[in-house]
Amino acid sequence: MLIKKRKIIKEEMLNKVWICSASDFAFAKETIYKWLTDNTEESLLFLKYAMKTIALDVSSSIQAAVFYMKDVDSTRLGRILPRFFYATGGEKVNLIEGYDEEKLVTVDISDTVVVTAPWKINRLPPVLSKIKSETFKYDEHNHSAVFYKNMDICVIENGYHSTAVGKYFGAGSLKAQVYNTQLAYPHITTDGEYWYNNGEKIFYHNTASEPFKVIDFRFALMYEISRLVYCIENEKMKINEAKKLFK
Secondary structure, eight states: OOOOOOOOOHHHHHHHHSOOOHHHHHHHHHHHHHTOOSOHHHHHHHHHHHHHHHHHHHHHHHHHGGGTOSOOOGGGGGGSSOSEEEOTTSOEEEOBOOSOGGGOEEEETTSSEEEOOOOOGGGHHHHHHHHHHHOOOOOTTTOEEEEETTTTEEEEEEOHHHHHHHHHHTOOEEEEEEEOHHHHTTTEEEOSSBEEETTEEOBGGGOSSSBOBOSOHHHHHHHHHHHHHHHHHHSOOOHHHHHHHHO
16 A cells, blocks of 8 residues: 655654744743742742653653654754843853863763754664663763753753763763853743843844744743742742743
């Protein structure tokens, strides 16, 4: 029996992996906000639970995409949040630490939520066999990753297949650059569709041609939750005051 393959436009294919939905973002924020209580400790537990659960969801769905789709655009993982912004005085503020050895952090992939996007399914069988017998080994020339502070996720930007397999076997560690979310919190916000710097849309490469879109509302949601948690824990903000940031 012949099975006719349905033609899928590129945007539809992307949305099978990357959920670009401002309405879902708004609904999720409203739902989480509704269940925050005046009990700070209880609310913090709830927020951290929500953030970890969302992180696991986005991690597994992106990693599994290779089984459902012919083309997985792994490079999109380099655009989950803006990498810099311009302060009021025009100063450029970089949010990612450099590659200097002393600035890199060691991430244990067995107990950290790792987001990776293996894009070529035929690469997986030999890598599975190799890492099963030799364990996962960090290669500074092949692996590239960013650890997002306060969001507690490590996003892979190179070495997608080996990291996915190392994660499967639950062993190994790698070096990652650090994304300083705490520098972004006072300035960068999102509506689930675009990223904003003090209320103004952020553009790629500081040009007015392409606004910085949210690639997946779940990353935007984690950012907003982490911002709320940070304000409560580090700035000692009262829960009722902090909730206003999230509404």
